[in-house]
Amino acid sequence: xxxxxxxxxxxxxxxxxxxxxxxxxxxxxxxxxxxxxxxxxxxxxxxxxxxxxxxxxxxxxxxxxxxxxxxxxxxxxxxxxxxxxxxxxxxxxxxxx
Numbered sequence: 001x002x003x004x005x006x007x008x009x010x011x012x013x014x015x016x017x018x019x020x021x022x023x024x025x026x027x028x029x030x031x032x033x034x035x036x037x038x039x040x041x042x043x044x045x046x047x048x049x050x051x052x053x054x055x056x057x058x059x060x061x062x063x064x065x066x067x068x069x070x071x072x073x074x075x076x077x078x079x080x081x082x083x084x085x086x087x088x089x090x091x092x093x094x095x096x097x
Contacts, residue, residue: 001094004087011080012093025066029059032066039067 019036026032 001087001088004083004090008080008087011024011076012082015073015076015080018069018076021069022073025062025069027063031059034062036070036073039070049079 001054026034026036
């Protein structure tokens with residue numbers, strides 16, 4: 001149970017660090033908006049080709065890095081959910097015994 005508490009604290013600080021990076025990437029371009037929970041595939045680049053980085057190289061590369069950071073945030077969030085469920089089950093076992 002103590003290990004779960006330590007893991008939850010570590011995951012919380014890691015989540016805050018990831019969110020700070022997402023907020024930083026959101027502030028670099030106005031096309032990103034203020035959302036930290038969604039990927040940015042729906043933001044168009046300046047030219048016709050949205051998949052490659054031939055038209056708007058800087059934006060597409062920043063968008064890929066931001067999307068990877070959002071993916072890390074989702075992974076961290078779900079790992080935190082699993083650890084919190086483990087903590088709650090251990091707490092209930094401790095209380096009921």
